[in-house]
């Protein structure tokens with residue numbers, strides 16, 4: 001039965017058909033408990049690898065593939081938060097559909113045979129809008145978030161119970177045969193607890209009691225919560241968690257967030273965490289007694305719509321994760337971690353059979369942790385073969401600079417700096433964290449399409465690949481720079497932004513009128529001065545318009561504004577717009593945070609003194625006309641679109657639309673919006689997110705050395721370039737032709753230069769030397785270490801594989817010898833086996849994947865004695881159906 005379910009799952013995946021996952025039980029019902037060493041699943045301690053995937057950051061159509069890639073990469077568990085504001089956008093009106101179909105997501109995880117860690121929160125942080133809180137929550141009278149406050153606790157309990165009950169009704173807990181093995185209450189509350197004094201401490205106790213009272217029947221964690229009560233596991237979130245100790249000897253060491261990259265903001269650099277360091281951190285964690293490790297994120301995805309938090313977090317949530325924003329494997333990260341997981345799994349029997357490791361100092365900065373037992377650990381019913389004679393060891397060199405040679409159990413081991421060697425049998429090295437043998441893939445812009453559609457025969461273009469495109473005109477309509485609807489209202493004074501918008505839109509308009517006398521004009525001219533608009537504090541963005549013209553802006557997190565203004569004699573329209581760019585998602589008292597204008601607002605430099613605008617009459621209007629009239633929908637007759645000509649590209653506050661045909665196939669698609677300024681974009685009515693072409697600082701992107709402690713500034717990339725120019729458009733939102741693209745541009749850009757990109761992993765490379773380790777897959781599965789196999793199989797392998805439905809169409813470089821350089825820049829060295837290319841081509845061409853042993857025999861003998869041999873290969877993947885493969889392009 002289980003096998004049939006698996007088969008159905010993969011059929012759904014490969015045929016990309018919609019299969020309803022209706023089966024109730026995915027596993028034989030099992031219990032989950034824990035002891036001081038590990039989670040105990042169905043009576044057995046387990047060492048678990050978990051992959052963080054947030055379901056609304058992908059589409060349901062992407063979920064099966066993401067889960068399958070996590071499993072293939074060695075994950076046992078999928079971890080996700082639950083996003084309250086997505087599920088209850090209006091109080092009492094729930095949404096569990098589409099990207100918020102949590103039940104479907106959990107069932108997909110179960111049907112793939114993985115477990116699930118559900119972090120209910122309901123506060124999540126996560127660089128998600130308002131940390132996951134619905135904005136209506138701020139309007140509940142007397143509410144103070146995340147403390148001992150009755151109105152807050154009532155709302156929180158209602159939502160948490162709703163989620164737990166839903167999971168139980170759908171039979172998704174382990175004891176019901178479902179995949180959920182663990183839950184989470186709150187999120188890193190320990191960081192802000194002190195802000196609430198006694199109320200904070202009470203709240204922790206209440207939250208724990210409330211969680212346990214729901215009868216979910218699986219363990220709960222509270223991450224970064226040093227005062228987590230008994231029966232709730234406090235866990236670690238950090239770049240490294242190998243020194244972490246939970247607050248009780250009865251609790252296991254869990255790592256709920258291993259930050260394998262980092263997020264970024266508009267105008268920021270792109271963080272990159274080297275996989276050698278990440279693998280080191282993970283190996284050290286298991287070495288020193290850890291038992292559950294989750295990658296935050298394994299797949300980061302996209303903040304579609306206005307879901308990104310902030311302020312100022314970008315639309316991409318790629319996170320430098322092992323699976324990239326588009327769902328493609330990010331190599332060598334994914335592959336190297338897969339090898340690491342396989343090595344850890346080989347150690348699992350020894351790791352679970354020992355209550356704690358034996359520590360051996362091997363050198364000043366070198367140490368071993370050995371898991372070896374002949375003694376049955378208390379309470380675990382391991383069979384004789386499961387514990388007797390098990391021995392696994394981790395040898396660590398924590399020196400940040402030097403390679404070390406150590407002696408362990410009479411044998412010498414050479415360990416690169418800042419690395420761990422894993423010895424599943426206490427003798428043979430199966431893996432070293434600094435030796436990356438995994439494939440690297442490069443994702444160049446192989447395809448760059450003009451925006452085209454066959455529906456509007458305007459101009460025939462012949463592209464370089466021989467396909468004919470017919471370009472479609474761009475249409476445009478202005479967003480009025482004034483109060484545009486009858487839903488406006490006028491009051492005295494300045495209102496707080498969120499109190500008015502309720503986050504229905506990023507934009508809030510404030511309009512007033514200023515009378516300028518001839519005396520004032522004379523005064524300015526005579527003294528050569530200009531009046532100024534002074535505002536105590538604004539966030540996130542302020543635009544200032546006088547008589548419909550944009551005259552200035554301010555950007556920041558509660559920054560002061562001093563803007564010179566020019567008025568004409570008579571009445572002048574002063575129109576302000578404040579904008580949010582993702583609501584605050586971290587910190588205490590989020591409900592008080594607010595946005596827009598704070599403090600005094602006045603005009604200075606007038607003949608008779610300052611004009612206090614804080615008490616003036618202001619007319620308010622929420623949002624854009626185009627947003628509320630839904631200009632982004634097909635056949636919207638409310639907009640008066642006119643054709644856009646090249647010489648008349650309007651600038652501020654303009655809507656644009658066109659139709660385009662995406663390139664055929666299944667590869668992920670992106671829109672390149674580098675030619676635009678700032679705004680929002682929709683495809684076929686789906687909001688693909690905010691865009692902003694803000695440039696990252698020029699400096700701060702030095703060459704990356706994996707050695708030594710990581711921080712998010714350490715290995716940044718993309719200096720001097722816009723932080724984000726590509727915006728993911730999920731394939732399932734596209735049709736074969738005539739796709740409506742609508743853009744709202746705030747500051748000015750050139751829509752004619754927008755193009756469609758294909759994200760592809762078509763150039764793949766691998767470089768493996770004979771000093772590397774044998775393929776771990778040969779060791780068999782982790783339930784049993786085949787000692788003989790482990791000893792006999794010494795030959796390293798080079799593995800190549802194409803993603804999606806692609807096959808290896810050509811080998812563009814191959815050299816067995818001492819090739820130099822890196823992917824896309826390989827060159828032959830002084831040693832080269834002349835038949836390298838033909839041997840590799842024969843083995844790989846036309847295949848989806850291929851493996852080659854790094855051995856002289858395969859290449860017709862030793863090409864140069866005494867040289868450590870390396871095989872470097874670069875190959876091209878393409879779809880088997882595409883005539884001539886990649887050469888078409």
Ligand code: GAL
Pocket residue numbers: 124125126127187188237257262263
């Ligand atoms: C953690 C938090 C996560 C996420 C992460 C940074 O502190 O728990 O939700 O915000 O930081 O990406």
